[in-house]
Amino acid sequence: MTTLYHAPMSRSSSVLALIEELGADIDVQTVSIRRMGGAGAPDPANPHPEKRVPYLVDGDEHLRERGAIFLYLTDKFPGSGIAPQVGEKGRGAYVTWMSYYQGIMEPVFINTMLGQATPDMIKAYGTFDDMIATLVAALEKGPYLLGENFSAADILCSSPFHWMAHMTPDIPLVQDWVKRCGARPSIAKVAAADMAAMAEMAEA
The missing domain is CATH 1.20.1050 (Glutathione S-transferase Yfyf (Class Pi); Chain A, domain 2)
Structure with missing residues (x-):
């Protein structure tokens, strides 16, 4: 199973939107992170070496940095048509x-x-x-x-x-x-889910 480690309203949100566009079956694990304003803390459940997001684990493959993750996922799930494949124009x-x-x-x-x-x-x-x-x-x-x-x-x-x-x-x-x-429905859906998650965390 491919797993994405995600924190709401962070860099990993765009990866969630990509997953929506790809229609990919990827497990999403929500973790906490240290945010720019000082809120939050490193999460021991996050395997990222620096406890950041996004972090993608696919068997023995461990990826960080969104550019790399985007390339990896659009190559792994080519059917959506939202990224030119090797040999294709563009x-x-x-x-x-x-x-x-x-x-x-x-x-x-x-x-x-x-x-x-x-x-x-x-x-x-x-x-x-x-x-x-x-x-x-x-x-x-x-x-x-x-x-x-x-x-x-x-x-x-x-x-x-x-x-x-x-x-x-x-x-x-x-x-x-x-x-x-x-x-885009994918981006709007993730943005709404992130807002709801942040509100729920604030009430906790």
């Missing part, structure tokens, strides 16, 4: 977006949000505006990152705009893309 662009998110987008988002986008960091990763320009260039060619069709790349790359909505730029092309992605 595979290179898809793999590029997985790597771009992990290597550029998230560091730029976090450093900008925390006011830590130092000159050295900007030299290494570019500015927030540079990152937005990369998104815009792709979205000008189609409503989604890979063109006409929604893909797992849209789930991953739109995810920070959902949990840091105030950082969505005042650019209609990007705003409309974020809204389209957020309206």
